[in-house]
Amino acid sequence: MKKLILQMQMSVDGFVGADEGHRWQLWEWGDDSAWDEELKRDFNAIFETIDTILLSRKMAEEGYLTHWGNAASKYPRDRFFAFAQRIVEAEKVVASDKLGASRWERTRIVSGDLPREVNALKQGEDGDIAVFGGAGFASALIAAGLVDEFQLFINPAVLGSGRRIVDKGGFSRLKLLGSKPYACGMLVSRYAPVQ
Numbered sequence: 001m002k003k004l005i006l007q008m009q010m011s012v013d014g015f016v017g018a019d020e021g022h023r024w025q026l027w028e029w030g031d032d033s034a035w036d037e038e039l040k041r042d043f044n045a046i047f048e049t050i051d052t053i054l055l056s057r058k059m060a061e062e063g064y065l066t067h068w069g070n071a072a073s074k075y076p077r078d079r080f081f082a083f084a085q086r087i088v089e090a091e092k093v094v095a096s097d098k099l100g101a102s103r104w105e106r107t108r109i110v111s112g113d114l115p116r117e118v119n120a121l122k123q124g125e126d127g128d129i130a131v132f133g134g135a136g137f138a139s140a141l142i143a144a145g146l147v148d149e150f151q152l153f154i155n156p157a158v159l160g161s162g163r164r165i166v167d168k169g170g171f172s173r174l175k176l177l178g179s180k181p182y183a184c185g186m187l188v189s190r191y192a193p194v195q
Contacts (some may be wrong), residue, residue, distance in 0.1 A: 001147035002052065003128045004118060004137055008165060010154055011153060015162035016135050024157040026186055033080070036184040040080045046151065051127030054118070056137035057096035065092060065104045065134060092119060095137070118146045135163035141164055149192050150174065152180040156185035 009025050010016045018024055027033040033040070055064060065087070072084035093105035095117065099109045110117040118141070121129055133143060139149050141163060174191035181187045 002122045002124045003124070004054070004122060004131060004141070004146055005050070005128050005149045005151055006040070006131045006141065006147045006165075007046075007151045008138060008153065010152055011157045011162070012154060013158050013160065014158040014164055016138070016165050017163035018159045020044075022159070023102060024035045024159060025155050026184055031104075034184055035186065037184055039184060039188070042180070042188070044080070044082045044174040046128070047086050048068050049128050050086060050130045050189040051089060052091045052093065052121060054129055054131045054133075055092060056133030057094055058101055058137070059102065059133045060092075060094045060096075060107070063171045065107065069105075090127075093117075114140060115144045118144075130147065135165050138165040145193070146191065149177065149190060152189045152191070154187040154189060 008016055009027075011018075011024060022066070027035050035043070068084045068087040071081050072088045074081075083178070088106075090106070092104065094102065094104075094107060094109050095114055096109055097111045099111075102109050118129075131138070173194040175194050177190040177192055178189065179189040
């Protein structure tokens, strides 16, 4: 059975989004990354276990798939962008009640009962499922008890306000699976819900 893995960048004080115009993440979409080499290697290693990507409609429409598809073709020999090729090759699923059809390669749209759709995705036996989306999408998955692992990329920034992934409902306890600091200032912590 596949695991649903929520990967999320966040600030030290637990915010995943800030007011527009504040650059706080060590790496946002784009070619310029302040991640150190060890973090880049470890991120690629994590992504080798992924064969399905679950996206929010907003993330898909904001250009996630197009961006990483372009990166995969622009940097085919750059080891750091190996994960971009995995994104291109993986099955992509966009959760949306607003989109009727996919306009992206290897991507399908699911709508309606999100827990039912996610549980159907989990029935596969190959790689795991990575989740990318904003605070609202992540919060809905957490509140429904669908997340099997949290991979939190904690940036060396304190925002003071913004959006969180857990505002209403969710897990009361998490079990630490591992935590690793990096030279660039990022701390990656992995957790699973306590059953």
